[in-house]
Amino acid sequence: MRKNKFLIFCLLLLLILNSCGFQLRKPLDLDYQSYAITGDSSGLSKLIHKQLSFTDIKEKKDGSADLIIEIMSNNFEKRILSLASNGQVGEFELIQTIEYRLKSNGQWSEPRRLEAIREYTYDPTLYNAAAAEEIYLKDSMIEQLSRSLITEINNIGK
Secondary structure (H helix, E strand, O other): OHHHHHHHHHHHHHHHHHHOOOOOOOOOOOOOOEEEEEOOOOHHHHHHHHHHOOOOOEEOOOOOOOEEEEEEEEEEEEEEEEEOOOOOEEEEEEEEEEEEEEEEOOEEOOOEEEEEEEEEEOOHHHHHHHHHHHHHHHHHHHHHHHHHHHHHHHOOOO
C-alpha cells in the first residue's frame, strides 16, 4: 500500500511538472566548428569559454575560427545612487557594460552592447559585508552578461 501511494505521488508530480511547461535546459545548438575570443582576458572571457566548452565547438587561438568573438570594451562603473540625511552614501549603483562584435561566415557584425545594472544599500558600519556584497554583485553581472552574449550568438542564424 505504501509503495502504491509513493508511485501515485511520483506520477502526480510528473504530471504537474509536465503540465506547467517545465523543460530541462537544452544544450546550445550552434553551427560552428571552432571559436576564438579576442580582446579580453578577464572573468567574462573565461565564463564564455566555459559555456562554449559544453558544446562540441573547439577553441582556436590563431584567429582562423568559424566564430570570432571580439570584446571591444569591458567597463565597470560604480556610482552613488543616494545620500543619507547626514551626507553619507546610502546606496550605490553598479554598472557593467561590454561592447563586442562577432565574426561569422567571414563577416563582422555591427558592434553590440550589453549592460547589467545592480543596486545595493551601503552602511559604513557594515563595511566588510558591503564589500562582500559588491563582489557578489559584480560576479553575478559578469555571469549575466556572458549568458546574454551566448544567447545572442545562439540566435544569430535563426
